Amino acid sequence: MAVLAVGAAASASAQLAVTQPTEKLLVLPLAVSAAADSAMSIAVTDAVRDRLGSLARYKVLLVTKSKMCEALAASGFPCDGLMDVRQAEQLARFLGVNSWTLGTLSHNSSTLTAAIHVVSGGSGFASTFTVTGGPTGSPQPLSEAIAQKLNAIIRAAEYARNCNEQRGRSSFPKALDEARKGLAIEPNLAALQLCIASVYEAERLGPDSVIAAALRAQKGDSLNGAAINLEANSWLQKGDTIRWLDALIKLTRSDIRNMNTAIGVGTLFLTHKQYAKGVALMNEVLAANPGNQQAHDLKKRLCIEGELWRPLLEMLRADARADTALLADTVTLPLAIGAAEKISDTLAYLFWTGTAVQHYPRSKAYLKARAAAWQLAGKPDSAITTEIRALQIDxxxxxxxxxxxxxxxxxxxxxxxxxxxxxxxxxxxxxxxxxxxxxxxxxxxxxxxxxxxxxxxxxxxxxxxxxxxxxxxxxxxxxxxxxxxxxxxxxxxxPRTPADTIGVRQAIRVNASFWFGLASTPGLSPAYTAMTRTKNCDQAKAFNDRLQRTREALQLGRSVHPPTVDNLLNNVLPRFDGPMRSVKASFKCRNF
CATH class of the missing domain: 1.20.58 (Methane Monooxygenase Hydroxylase; Chain G, domain 1)
Structure with a gap:
């Protein structure tokens, strides 16, 4: 009997050693958009924790609610309070847990919906999924759906860990066998696909195979940084810069508060001249990290180097609202004025030039810019007044x-x-x-x-x-x-020399000659009449000179509109030639 008792005790001890789970999971309440939904969130989460404890009791160590409440109370937080991302991470670290759940609870008129993200380290639980279940007043159907999904993830993750173990031993066929077992349970579990990708890399199957596995991993966890980074590196290996950068956008979004990643990726967009995408990314980063100076400065640089004047103007205007000293800043003012001018933004042009002139009334450059703004606004009189002020300065x-x-x-x-x-x-x-x-x-x-x-x-x-x-x-x-x-x-x-017959001067000269001929011709008749009354040879010579100059001007400017010039040369000017010969004889003029 003593021997049997000892044997039974040894058997029970061995069984406990085998079945005792080592992976830990912290299930946290779901965030809600309305305070009235907080109680439902707590009820759903408590039910998930209880049900999952029953389903996966030999697969994972769940942090009990009492343990969680004890930790929260030690930091001065209520037991049933809802936590943001940062607070959840801090609690997990305090409890020594590397896997925890985040998510949101929403509902329409009849159905509850939960969007869940499992953050996980080496346990392999990392997942993103959405489940729907039950009427808005009942937590049980939704909590059951969440618990079942988490249980499937926990079971499949065990095979992912086995896969990684075999991969570490370079037993690639065995690693893939373990992965296939897990995929039968959870086809898109990120940890399984990442293990498969690592085998592909070791077997040198090429970047396309790795990319495919990385994308499947992202189906299971769209925020999985390891999967996204693997995809990005593979695109870079293929030499596809655009897709590499697009993957880096996803990498930044996966941990939007990681400023090292955000600034590093944004700088790459600057280097590769992908300015618009860089600005869009910095907008997302700043939305998640308001007031971050590094992201702000990088966005401004992207706008300037990419000549994205509209978002630059919006930035500068917002900055000036926050800090009115910028309205007199000699770096901000030229930048804003130049941007407004580039896109012909009348309101912005008037605002910034008005501010500049207000603070620097003796600045010729700002006055000239102000005049240009008035011109753009369709107010030429105001423009002239401003230009004259500037000319008085210089x-x-x-x-x-x-x-x-x-x-x-x-x-x-x-x-x-x-x-x-x-x-x-x-x-x-x-x-x-x-x-x-x-x-x-x-x-x-x-x-x-x-x-x-x-x-x-x-x-x-x-x-x-x-x-x-x-x-x-x-x-x-x-x-x-x-x-x-x-x-x-x-x-x-x-003409400055006989050879001065080409270039801009000649082009203007030819055109001006045409219009001069047209301007001179109507005045010939009254000028001729006035001249004949004087019976003065000097006046006669002056008229004859004008007649000849008109003819020469029209001849030079003929290319502008030949029909008009030919009509004047053939039908109008010749009318004065005979009379002028008579005038010369009658006046006995010898000066022409």
Whole structure:
């Protein structure tokens, strides 16, 4: 009897040694969106813990609720409180557990749904799944579904650990056999697929096989960093940079609060010039880690180097709301103004230039930017006023003088609707035309300043503006005013040498000559009549010179519109040739 008793005791002890589980799991309450659902979350979780303790009592050590409450109480937390991700991790570490559950509980009008994520170390429990069960008022069907799923994961994970053990011994066929046993229970368990991938790597089956296994692992646990990292490295091995970077996005999302990973991945997007994806990723990182300066600065750099002006403007505006000192910052202001200008954002352009001028009223650069903002907003008068302020600060700025003149010329428009309403009444049309002429004449002061300078490029630009003003006046039938503008244009662009017949100067000269001919022709008849009344040879010579100059100008500018020029040269100007010969004989002129 004593021998039997000793034998029975030894047998029971051996049985306990074999069946005693070593893996630990902490089942935590599910997060809820409404406080009213907290009680249901606690009830579901308690029921899961109890049911799983029965199903997997020989496979896993479940942390009891009393043990969990004791740990929470030691830190000053209530037993049935809901925890966030950080708090859950801290509790697991305190309890010496490397596997725990996270998740959310939701419901519609009739059904409860739980989204579960199992965080696990070497136990192999890591999974992500969603289960639905039972009416909203009953925790039992949902808790049963969760417990059954967790039990399947726990059972399959045992085979994953066996697989890894055989893999470590280089027994690859045995490792795959263990994995297949586990897959029969839980087909997408990440730990099983990762073990299979490691065997593929050891057998050098190539990155495609490893990628396939890594993707299957992610089906079982979409947040599994090891699986995602394995996928990313395999894409890199294949030389597929885009998919490598896309996998790194998933890696960052799998642990969005890991700033080392987030900044490292974001920097890779910067290096590989994937700016838009980098900014989108940093948006996610900042949403999870508000106020993180590293992520903020990296996002700004991505925006600047990628010329993503819209998100940059949004960043700068938000920064200025948080810190009004940035409204006077000499780094922020040029950056914001430049971004607003690039995308023609009128409101942002006006805001930032207004702020800049407010803080730096003597800054020529900011005043010029403010004027450009007014132009974009369709307020040329405000633009001119601002440009004049800037010119008063630096009268030697020829480009600014040109800018003011251009604003006058570009924004001067002939009121054709008002002219039509006059129905041909010249006394009605004249004041409308005179106002148009006066508006353009305002630019002359600034253009003459440029023409008098030694800046040859600025002088050519001034001549181009004069030509534009002359064309506008010809089209408005203000021939006399147009003649003055175009005459001055041709003086500025007079050939410097006989070879000065190509390039920008010649192009403007040719076009200006065409319009000069059109401006000069209407005035020939009244000029001829006035000349004949004087019976003065000097006046006759002046008219003859104008006639010849008009002819030469039209000949030079013929390429602009040949039919118009040919009509004037063949049918209008010849009418003065015979009379001028008569005038010369009658006046007895010898000076032409």
């Amino acid at each position: 009268p030697s700025d020829m480009n600014l003088s040109l800018l003011i003149a251009q604003t006058f010329v570009d924004n001067a428009s002939y009121d054709t609707m008002a002219v039509k309403s006059c129905h041909g009444d010249t006394s009605c049309v004249r004041p409308i035309r005179d106002r148009f002429v006066q508006r353009l004449d305002t630019a002359k002061t600034y253009l003459e300043r440029v023409v008098a300078s030694t800046d040859t490029v600025a002088r050519v630009n001034a001549a181009a503006l004069m030509r534009t003003a002359g064309e506008k006046l010809v089209r408005a039938a203000a021939a006399d005013a147009a003649y003055q503008w175009l005459d001055r244009t041709l003086q500025v662009l007079a």
